[in-house]
Amino acid sequence: MHEMSLCEGIVQVIEDQAKEQNYKSVVKVWLEIGALAGVEIEALRFGFDVVTKGSVAEDAELEIIKVEGTGWCMPCEKSVFVAERFDACPDCGSYQIQITSGDEMRIKELEVK
Amino acid sequence: MCTVCGCGQGTVDGQKPHSHDHHTHDHSHDHHHGHSHDHPHSHEHEKSPEADAQGDIHFGKGIGGVHIPGIEQSRIVQIEQDILGKNDMYAKGNRQILADKGIFALNLVSSPGSGKTTLLTRTIDDNKDRQAMSVIEGDQQTSNDADRIRETGVKATQVNTGKGCHLDAHMVGHALKQLEPEDGSVLFIENVGNLVCPAAFDLGEAHKVAILSVTEGEDKPIKYPDMFHAADIMILNKTDLLPYLNFDVEKCIDYARQVKSDIRIIQLSATSGEGLEEWYEWIAQGLEKAKQGAA
Numbered sequence: 001m002h003e004m005s006l007c008e009g010i011v012q013v014i015e016d017q018a019k020e021q022n023y024k025s026v027v028k029v030w031l032e033i034g035a036l037a038g039v040e041i042e043a044l045r046f047g048f049d050v051v052t053k054g055s056v057a058e059d060a061e062l063e064i065i066k067v068e069g070t071g072w073c074m075p076c077e078k079s080v081f082v083a084e085r086f087d088a089c090p091d092c093g094s095y096q097i098q099i100t101s102g103d104e105m106r107i108k109e110l111e112v113k
Numbered sequence: 114m115c116t117v118c119g120c121g122q123g124t125v126d127g128q129k130p131h132s133h134d135h136h137t138h139d140h141s142h143d144h145h146h147g148h149s150h151d152h153p154h155s156h157e158h159e160k161s162p163e164a165d166a167q168g169d170i171h172f173g174k175g176i177g178g179v180h181i182p183g184i185e186q187s188r189i190v191q192i193e194q195d196i197l198g199k200n201d202m203y204a205k206g207n208r209q210i211l212a213d214k215g216i217f218a219l220n221l222v223s224s225p226g227s228g229k230t231t232l233l234t235r236t237i238d239d240n241k242d243r244q245a246m247s248v249i250e251g252d253q254q255t256s257n258d259a260d261r262i263r264e265t266g267v268k269a270t271q272v273n274t275g276k277g278c279h280l281d282a283h284m285v286g287h288a289l290k291q292l293e294p295e296d297g298s299v300l301f302i303e304n305v306g307n308l309v310c311p312a313a314f315d316l317g318e319a320h321k322v323a324i325l326s327v328t329e330g331e332d333k334p335i336k337y338p339d340m341f342h343a344a345d346i347m348i349l350n351k352t353d354l355l356p357y358l359n360f361d362v363e364k365c366i367d368y369a370r371q372v373k374s375d376i377r378i379i380q381l382s383a384t385s386g387e388g389l390e391e392w393y394e395w396i397a398q399g400l401e402k403a404k405q406g407a408a
Binding site: 002005006009010012013017021023027031036037038084085086088095096097099104105106107108109110111112113 | 192
């Protein structure tokens, strides 16, 4: 359940930004979560509801943009789709894949008032 | 709730819902058009109308798609920040402190009961004359592990995470202040026994060390791929028990390499002592590098 800590991190960023960007409440939060980020989306949603209570993001809607995993297959020298970290290259079967996307956990943007 | 005027969507019995002509937005915000926003400022659509190439001004480009005098529309704020940005910032601070002092820091991660603390006490006992060492112990509760470490004579600081399932870089920063590890020493950070959560949290260590014992399943590397991917080295512990178990070492190594093709693997037993030299040698080399970096 490190999703709770992630949510605390999200609220912290939102609260910090509230002062800088001068907003009172958050209507919607867009997160970018990679398929390989090790984040359980349902746990994240649950944690978000709990952690945002009493913050500027209370009752904010959470929109999650999923990012597919991709990696660079070294033997093939090309980018391939990776669903799990232990996936082999779909073309050559090698495990020598450097993950290039899919492990991101980002707060992309907010709709605020 | 309507974000333009604040009215609810509910209806009152016997009354027709009032018309919502400004509800031209269907909440499928079309600003996700994949362009890269590397500028952290806010887009205040509601305050300054946009002028297009011909110089025409458009008041309806706000999120509501309309403009209503006196009623502020909501606006979109570009954030583009990593959720773990704050942790990573603390981790960077820790890494700098450790580098300046020539300290070789290892973040030990495993399931509960894989033998982390036993491996640590043995490692400390066997290397006391070789190098200075200290330990940060992470557990949800109790200082039992730190007590076990202190019995070996080295400095240890216990960090209790309470309900937390992992150490984070902020906790480790505080622990470093408390512990004051010697310059040119090895710092072991024993994380909370958990193969999931600590994977995402950089503490500022040189390497994550994943410890797996042969009494566990050989498929743990693919069951918990994030952790074995984050680790640079995997210790296969309790190898003295292999004759009594159906643990397939080769298969386990294959699984680990599936998740991280260049992961280093050391097989050892903290009880019988087999394989420990390789582990000690690896630590000594890392420490040497850390010292050279600080010099």
